[in-house]
Amino acid sequence: MNNIRRSLLAAAGLLLLKPLAALAAWNQEAFGAKSAADALKGLGTANPAPSKDIVIEAPQIAENGAVVPIEISSNIPGTTSIAVLIEKNPFPLAGKFDFKEGALPFVKLNVKMGETSDVRVIALAGGKSFVATREIKVTIGGCGG
Amino acid sequence: MAGPMKMRATIAGGNTEVRVLMTHPMTTAQMKEGLHHIQNVVVKQNGKTVVEAEISQAVSRNPVFSFRLKGGAKGDKIEVSWLDNKGESNKIETAVA
Numbered sequence: 104m105n106n107i108r109r110s111l112l113a114a115a116g117l118l119l120l121k122p123l124a125a126l127a128a129w130n131q132e133a134f135g136a137k138s139a140a141d142a143l144k145g146l147g148t149a150n151p152a153p154s155k156d157i158v159i160e161a162p163q164i165a166e167n168g169a170v171v172p173i174e175i176s177s178n179i180p181g182t183t184s185i186a187v188l189i190e191k192n193p194f195p196l197a198g199k200f201d202f203k204e205g206a207l208p209f210v211k212l213n214v215k216m217g218e219t220s221d222v223r224v225i226a227l228a229g230g231k232s233f234v235a236t237r238e239i240k241v242t243i244g245g246c247g248g
Numbered sequence: 249m250a251g252p253m254k255m256r257a258t259i260a261g262g263n264t265e266v267r268v269l270m271t272h273p274m275t276t277a278q279m280k281e282g283l284h285h286i287q288n289v290v291v292k293q294n295g296k297t298v299v300e301a302e303i304s305q306a307v308s309r310n311p312v313f314s315f316r317l318k319g320g321a322k323g324d325k326i327e328v329s330w331l332d333n334k335g336e337s338n339k340i341e342t343a344v345a
Contacts, residue, residue: 205296206317209316
């Protein structure tokens with residue numbers, strides 16, 4: 104009797120834990136940060152070194168801030184992670200991409216930009232962090248609605 | 249509701265190019281629909297995780313991503329899945345063409 108009760112309780116516990124575990128891999132501290140500096144802190148990245156080996160391809164002027172295409176690749180050997188921060192968005196951190204063995208440090212995505220802003224790309228390689236910055240001008244912001 | 253996904257995976261320049269589209273509103277807290285966005289994206293190649301991403305509401309509605317995988321061959325199985333802040337999820341699998 105007790106055994107049955109115990110296993111039922113354990114099963115109920117697992118059901119409760121499962122959605123929490125599934126949602127856990129999201130860095131609330133970094134994504135909830137309202138400044139790029141705090142977002143970097145949340146990512147555990149301090150004082151990234153400027154690098155020309157991070158290539159950011161994006162329009163100089165985005166007519167529609169709701170869909171701004173950004174293509175990023177890192178030529179820094181051993182790059183394992185790329186983070187995209189839009190300095191003037193209410194929450195600057197837009198995404199963080201971890202590349203495992205078998206993936207190239209490359210990503211293309213569309214982001215929303217509320218206004219003209221610097222876009223900072225942080226790359227992690229061999230325990231060091233690097234940064235490249237690119238300004239994108241926005242004529243119609245894409246964060247309202 | 250989790251809308252449909254589309255994916256194309258091809259060999260280009262000796263690498264595998266993956267382009268994936270997710271149907272999702274990606275709304276911010278300021279919008280009348282409230283905060284609803286994909287948080288996690290996982291790319292697998294033949295069952296092995298190759299890219300793990302965390303994204304915010306700053307990614308555009310109906311997100312489109314491109315990824316590049318080293319080498320690869322026709323017939324490789326590519327799977328992309330996502331999970332949002334409300335616990336909804338979806339995934340798609342395709343063979344490299």
